[in-house]
Amino acid sequence: MLLGSSSSVLDQFLSQAESQFQSWSTMYLIRFLLVLVLVLVPLGSSDPVLEPYDLLFDVAVEAYSRADWLSVVLHMEKALRNKALIRTVKADCRLRCSNQSSFSQPVAGVGAVGVPIPGSGSVQDLGFFQKVLHRADCVKSCENHKLGEPSFHRGTEEVDLEFKKRTPYNYLQVAYFKINKLDKAVAAANTFYQANPDHMEMKQNLDYYRMMAGVQEEDFKDLEAREHMADFLLGKSYYSDASFGLAARHFEEALVEYFNADKECRALCEGAYDYDGYNYMEYHADLFQSITDHYLQVLNCKQRCSVELASSAGKDTPFEDFLPSHFNYLQFSYYNSEKYEQAIQCAKTFLLFHPEEQVMTQNLNYYSVVLGEDKAATIAPRQEVKQYIQQSLLEKELLYFGYEAFGITFVDPDTWTPEDVMPKKLREKQKADRETAARITEEIGNLMKEIETLVEEKKKDSTDVVKMVKPLEGGAVLYNDIVVTMTSRQLNGSQRVLLDGVINDDQCRELQRLSNAAAGKGDGYRGGVSPHSPSETFQGVTVLKAVKLGQEGAVPLQSSRLFFDVSEKVRKVLESYFLLDTSLYFSYSHLVCRSAIDEKQDQCSDLSHPVHVDNCLLVSELNECIKEPPAYTHRDYSAILYLNDDFEGGELIFTELDARTVTAEVRPRCGRVLGFGSGKENPHGVKAVTQGQRCAVALWFTLDPLHQEKERIQAEDLLKMFSSPLNVEFSRDQQEAPPPEFQPVLVDAPEAPEVSVQVDQELNPDLQTSKPKPADPPKKKPSAAKTKVQPKAKAAAKQTIKTKTKQVKKISESTAPKTEKSSSKKVSASAPKIEL
Numbered sequence: 001m002l003l004g005s006s007s008s009v010l011d012q013f014l015s016q017a018e019s020q021f022q023s024w025s026t027m028y029l030i031r032f033l034l035v036l037v038l039v040l041v042p043l044g045s046s047d048p049v050l051e052p053y054d055l056l057f058d059v060a061v062e063a064y065s066r067a068d069w070l071s072v073v074l075h076m077e078k079a080l081r082n083k084a085l086i087r088t089v090k091a092d093c094r095l096r097c098s099n100q101s102s103f104s105q106p107v108a109g110v111g112a113v114g115v116p117i118p119g120s121g122s123v124q125d126l127g128f129f130q131k132v133l134h135r136a137d138c139v140k141s142c143e144n145h146k147l148g149e150p151s152f153h154r155g156t157e158e159v160d161l162e163f164k165k166r167t168p169y170n171y172l173q174v175a176y177f178k179i180n181k182l183d184k185a186v187a188a189a190n191t192f193y194q195a196n197p198d199h200m201e202m203k204q205n206l207d208y209y210r211m212m213a214g215v216q217e218e219d220f221k222d223l224e225a226r227e228h229m230a231d232f233l234l235g236k237s238y239y240s241d242a243s244f245g246l247a248a249r250h251f252e253e254a255l256v257e258y259f260n261a262d263k264e265c266r267a268l269c270e271g272a273y274d275y276d277g278y279n280y281m282e283y284h285a286d287l288f289q290s291i292t293d294h295y296l297q298v299l300n301c302k303q304r305c306s307v308e309l310a311s312s313a314g315k316d317t318p319f320e321d322f323l324p325s326h327f328n329y330l331q332f333s334y335y336n337s338e339k340y341e342q343a344i345q346c347a348k349t350f351l352l353f354h355p356e357e358q359v360m361t362q363n364l365n366y367y368s369v370v371l372g373e374d375k376a377a378t379i380a381p382r383q384e385v386k387q388y389i390q391q392s393l394l395e396k397e398l399l400y401f402g403y404e405a406f407g408i409t410f411v412d413p414d415t416w417t418p419e420d421v422m423p424k425k426l427r428e429k430q431k432a433d434r435e436t437a438a439r440i441t442e443e444i445g446n447l448m449k450e451i452e453t454l455v456e457e458k459k460k461d462s463t464d465v466v467k468m469v470k471p472l473e474g475g476a477v478l479y480n481d482i483v484v485t486m487t488s489r490q491l492n493g494s495q496r497v498l499l500d501g502v503i504n505d506d507q508c509r510e511l512q513r514l515s516n517a518a519a520g521k522g523d524g525y526r527g528g529v530s531p532h533s534p535s536e537t538f539q540g541v542t543v544l545k546a547v548k549l550g551q552e553g554a555v556p557l558q559s560s561r562l563f564f565d566v567s568e569k570v571r572k573v574l575e576s577y578f579l580l581d582t583s584l585y586f587s588y589s590h591l592v593c594r595s596a597i598d599e600k601q602d603q604c605s606d607l608s609h610p611v612h613v614d615n616c617l618l619v620s621e622l623n624e625c626i627k628e629p630p631a632y633t634h635r636d637y638s639a640i641l642y643l644n645d646d647f648e649g650g651e652l653i654f655t656e657l658d659a660r661t662v663t664a665e666v667r668p669r670c671g672r673v674l675g676f677g678s679g680k681e682n683p684h685g686v687k688a689v690t691q692g693q694r695c696a697v698a699l700w701f702t703l704d705p706l707h708q709e710k711e712r713i714q715a716e717d718l719l720k721m722f723s724s725p726l727n728v729e730f731s732r733d734q735q736e737a738p739p740p741e742f743q744p745v746l747v748d749a750p751e752a753p754e755v756s757v758q759v760d761q762e763l764n765p766d767l768q769t770s771k772p773k774p775a776d777p778p779k780k781k782p783s784a785a786k787t788k789v790q791p792k793a794k795a796a797a798k799q800t801i802k803t804k805t806k807q808v809k810k811i812s813e814s815t816a817p818k819t820e821k822s823s824s825k826k827v828s829a830s831a832p833k834i835e836l
């Protein structure tokens with residue numbers, strides 16, 4: 001049985017089956033059987049009927065699964081060929097028929113119907129439809145003659161999509177590779193990759209091919225490259241290299257190919273009506289409505305050809321203003337080749353699209369002066385382009401009419417359309433729509449911001465509420481000597497605990513001595529007036545400072561170690577008592593003593609340390625605490641380990657957020673630890689020390705490891721070194737005194753300085769307009785020039801070229817295969833793979 005007849009019988013069977021069985025699975029089964037039959041049927045029919053490319057594709061895929069590489073190649077190549085042939089024939093037939101039976105000519109040999117009869121509308125209608133019928137007949141017979149029955153040249157949607165994605169080349173590259181046709185494998189791989197630049201497997205394959213002996217750079221072809229695009233890109237690259245003669249040649253060739261491709265694209269738009277979302281069964285348009293629907297769909301498609309032709313495989317967005325840009329490049333290329341007539345013609349042609357373009361107008365003036373204005377005036381823009389624009393504008397007008405009358409949407413793909421082509425009403429409506437959209441976007445933006453703030457506040461509140469409502473505390477205190485003296489409840493708040501017995505008297509004394517010894521050794525706070533109270537002095541030492549002083553012998557090293565160890569003990573106990581799920585880290589550790597200045601006690605204030613919150617800025621007037629820098633917002637828990645009680649005053653008080661209403665008071669004593677959450681649930685202060693010295697180890701902790709105290713890690717390292725048997729030399733760099741703890745006070749918020757951001761366009765090529773601007777004027781102003789045209793500097797031209805080079809480079813980076821060779825052939829590269 002011959003394939004042609006077998007296919008046709010099967011096709012009939014298929015369509016019958018399709019109408020009888022609605023089930024997809026049945027259809028797939030039939031399809032599979034069909035493929036099998038085709039595989040078994042001997043190929044090489046003498047029948048002119050074209051084998052359906054979708055079935056050939058299926059046969060090839062099936063052969064692939066059997067690793068029958070020759071068959072893959074044979075059928076896939078044929079599928080590609082047939083698909084291309086159908087495209088060409090269809091476009092060809094439609095173009096030929098449009099020439100043979102155009103609506104402007106009477107149909108030959110059909111008698112009186114073709115001759116318009118004045119005053120007889122219905123007969124004129126007949127004349128029109130007669131032409132329609134003849135055109136349809138012409139196209140049908142032309143296609144059937146060349147391709148066979150239409151059912152054989154209509155592919156399924158899925159297969160069409162595969163062709164669009166260039167999937168056949170994915171199969172082909174493996175098959176070619178397996179049969180040792182390396183050059184073809186490379187070309188197929190490259191062709192696939194051009195349309196799928198994110199396909200990593202194929203990229204690996206290409207890298208692999210590149211390393212193989214016998215593979216040439218020329219093998220990396222794009223078998224589906226559109227000629228007009230290939231020439232345009234070549235023109236651009238010559239242009240960037242300032243090879244203007246070659247650039248002009250390729251741009252001219254690109255134009256010829258462009259108009260051919262445009263004709264083909266437009267002809268292919270005259271296909272079947274795409275119901276697209278319409279319920280096929282419910283479409284009940286009358287004669288003229290259905291003609292209108294279909295025709296406007298075709299026109300819409302024709303308009304989109306300018307976008308399709310401006311698109312390049314693997315490039316996300318089409319080139320902007322693609323067709324006009326050819327003339328922009330050309331005018332400058334011709335100018336540089338001293339071909340002023342052509343430069344003028346191209347400048348004038350460009351101005352057909354953009355009559356207001358200033359640079360081009362200047363250039364045209366300049367070229368005209370150089371050539372002689374009279375002569376320049378006789379040069380006309382290109383007729384082909386004039387016609388193209390006229391036709392396109394007429395189409396746009398019809399489409400806009402259809403938009404207004406029937407709501408068939410039309411989005412103009414071109415940037416050069418004059419404003420008044422769009423009907424005024426539609427223009428105003430679109431303007432109003434745009435404004436409304438902008439307003440809505442802005443309002444949504446504002447709303448989103450408000451919601452974000454609200455959510456943020458809610459989150460903060462709910463964390464605080466969770467803490468307030470369900471304080472997590474009461475865990476083990478880990479050491480037998482430690483007792484819980486007061487819980488949150490007894491301390492009238494939340495996240496509070498008072499522990500006793502954390503360290504013993506000796507340890508308290510040792511630490512107090514350490515504080516005084518360190519203060520005598522030049523610590524930053526020695527003898528300084530307290531930052532919090534003028535009637536007290538304040539001294540403080542950090543763990544690292546203490547360890548360094550210990551290393552210098554200025555203080556007993558073991559006291560410094562004690563400071564380190566007891567603070568660690570407090571950290572562990574708090575972590576356990578507050579039942580924390582994650583670790584608590586040191587944020588800052590400070591051994592501090594406040595001493596009353598006897599002479600100043602008469603004017604003493606009542607607080608040694610004003611009421612504050614450790615991790616936010618307390619605004620007591622508003623009963624609020626703002627968790628923002630400069631507050632130490634990352635602090636989560638605070639603890640004060642008291643060392644003595646032989647002083648007067650110095651009680652710690654907890655208050656409400658008003659900083660006045662005292663909720664609890666704690667009297668310091670040796671070994672006592674007051675632990676509490678650092679947040680706004682715990683505003684606190686220290687009453688004035690009116691006599692004696694009050695010492696304590698103040699500790700702040702964070703749950704965020706990123707904010708843990710770096711000094712502490714250093715101190716730990718140093719301590720480790722001292723405890724090691726080897727006496728290690730290490731640096732004795734003086735450390736800066738630690739900054740006093742930040743004490744928030746309410747100040748007027750400073751005005752934010754006005755910052756003007758200047759962006760250097762040269763350094764930021766993305767900011768440059770994507771519209772090409774090759775229209776740089778000539779480098780030198782000739783003496784003959786009478787016009788006031790100011791030619792731009794040579795540097796500007798160079799800059800343009802540089803920019804262009806960058807643009808070309810960008811393109812080649814995104815589309816061309818990478819060229820770097822692997823340094824070693826031993827690199828373990830996997831053999832070409834296929835991923836479907």
Ligand SMILES: O=C(O)CCC(=O)C(=O)O
Nearest residue numbers: 609640652686696698741
């Ligand atoms: O020494 C105290 O009792 C508390 C000190 C304090 O709250 C602080 O330094 O933030």
Ligand SMILES: [Fe+3]
Nearest residue numbers: 613614638684
């Ligand atoms: Fe505090």
